[in-house]
Amino acid sequence: MSTTRKADLLQKRRWRIRKKVFGTAARPRLAVRFTSKHVYAQAIDDEAGTTLAFLSSLDADLRKEKLSANIAGAKSLGVAFAAKAKAAGISSVVFDRSGARYHGKVKVFADAAREGGLAF
Template identity: 45%
Template sequence: MAKTNAKVTARKKRVQRIRVKISGTSDRPRLSVFRSNKHIYAQIIDDTQHKTLIAMSTGHKEFDAEGVGDKCEQAKKVGLLIAEKAKSAGIEKVVFDRGGYLYHGRIKALSDGAREGGLVF
């Protein structure tokens, strides 16, 4: 059996515990966040249809990192861009899924950017 990092295992448990309480519907989809060491990813997901409606990350071709400083500022810009895409798709209200991470740093910056962009959660 392969060894698994204790941090990764603990985060997966937190994700499952959160996902029992949070789910996205057609009228209020879920804004899910994943954070790696290098990038941050955000998806708007409709859990009733099991489809990803909108996705944005720091590695996405529409994301321009020039003039953006640290990772927190990049996360805020990703939040603004995903909110802009959601507004154009007719999505105004979402449920925020922090993905087992603390609501701090890059996760908080992404949610603040999404709120500034016009998403309500």
């Protein structure tokens, strides 16, 4: 399969998911994105178009742990994101997996965020 075809299929999956997942101020959308090296997570209020909380594996505090885009990195980033979201006043979110299948590191991230106190 060519890389352009693969990218097109991924974008179609993202659009399909985003039709159903919508974040509000009371319950923002938790968008998680895994690249080959890093993990990015943000809580988004889609009504206002603003990001309420953001955390990535490139954060200065998390760089000391040398997190990567694997299961161990997803677990520690999920717990750290839940703490940051709680500090921002966010207690429940809608999970947006950004087109990735809900297994492996995506599932570990979601479970770690739940353990950290976020309600999905």
